Amino acid sequence: AQSVAQPEDQVNVAEGNPLTVKCTYSVSGNPYLFWYVQYPNRGLQFLLKYITGDNLVKGSYGFEAEFNKSQTSFHLKKPSALVSDSALYFCAVRDDSNNAGNMLTFGGGTRLMVKP
Amino acid sequence: SAVISQKPSRDICQRGTSLTIQCQVDSQVTMMFWYRQQPGQSLTLIATANQGSEATYESGFVIDKFPISRPNLTFSTLTVSNMSPEDSSIYLCSVESRAGELFFGEGSRLTVL
Numbered sequence: 001a002q003s004v005a006q007p008e009d010q011v012n013v014a015e016g017n018p019l020t021v022k023c024t025y026s027v028s029g030n031p032y033l034f035w036y037v038q039y040p041n042r043g044l045q046f047l048l049k050y051i052t053g054d055n056l057v058k059g060s061y062g063f064e065a066e067f068n069k070s071q072t073s074f075h076l077k078k079p080s081a082l083v084s085d086s087a088l089y090f091c092a093v094r095d096d097s098n099n100a101g102n103m104l105t106f107g108g109g110t111r112l113m114v115k116p
Numbered sequence: 117s118a119v120i121s122q123k124p125s126r127d128i129c130q131r132g133t134s135l136t137i138q139c140q141v142d143s144q145v146t147m148m149f150w151y152r153q154q155p156g157q158s159l160t161l162i163a164t165a166n167q168g169s170e171a172t173y174e175s176g177f178v179i180d181k182f183p184i185s186r187p188n189l190t191f192s193t194l195t196v197s198n199m200s201p202e203d204s205s206i207y208l209c210s211v212e213s214r215a216g217e218l219f220f221g222e223g224s225r226l227t228v229l
Contacts, residue, residue: 036218036220043223051216090158
């Protein structure tokens with residue numbers, strides 16, 4: 001079975017400071033990992049993904065995420081936060097093993113609050 | 117990325133009634149999904165909408181409650197039947213790209229009184 005955990009319900013950061021939103025996962029095969037952002041009253045927007053290759057993945061709006069196999073983590077990062085980054089962030093995982101199907105499992109979400 | 121349009125964007129419904137949500141994609145896609153996001157919660161997969169055959173439902177979701185149609189590769193509907201206040205949620209249509217990413221519609225926010 002696949003699962004994903006976002007241990008923080010909310011992350012607060014001052015504008016201009018670096019931000020990290022944590023995500024850990026569990027799969028039986030190899031993970032496909034994703035980050036999505038949800039602004040108020042909107043659907044989810046794709047930010048970035050890790051399938052294979054470089055552990056550091058760069059995505060939209062200056063975000064990046066680092067895949068760490070030994071720690072089974074895929075934390076989202078940005079060097080300098082903007083107030084407009086304030087939103088709900090979801091980590092998601094898919095197991096690439098044959099019996100996992102196409103199901104994407106989402107974490108519980110982390111609300112990012114960037115204060116001026 | 118695909119452009120996904122959902123209708124209605126929001127609705128307020130009475131208990132016991134049914135509502136059908138439409139999802140239109142601007143290109144042909146193989147994989148199409150319906151998710152539910154309950155207030156303050158994460159996303160839960162309801163079902164995979166299969167073109168030309170019955171939808172594949174996840175555990176806890178049944179066809180009688182959430183009938184799904186997928187007449188072609190660009191369109192799907194989800195009906196929420198015999199609604200109760202517990203069905204108040206955002207319902208999201210999503211499609212999978214060839215690169216394996218999921219793209220989402222803006223969602224349909226349903227409030228059941």
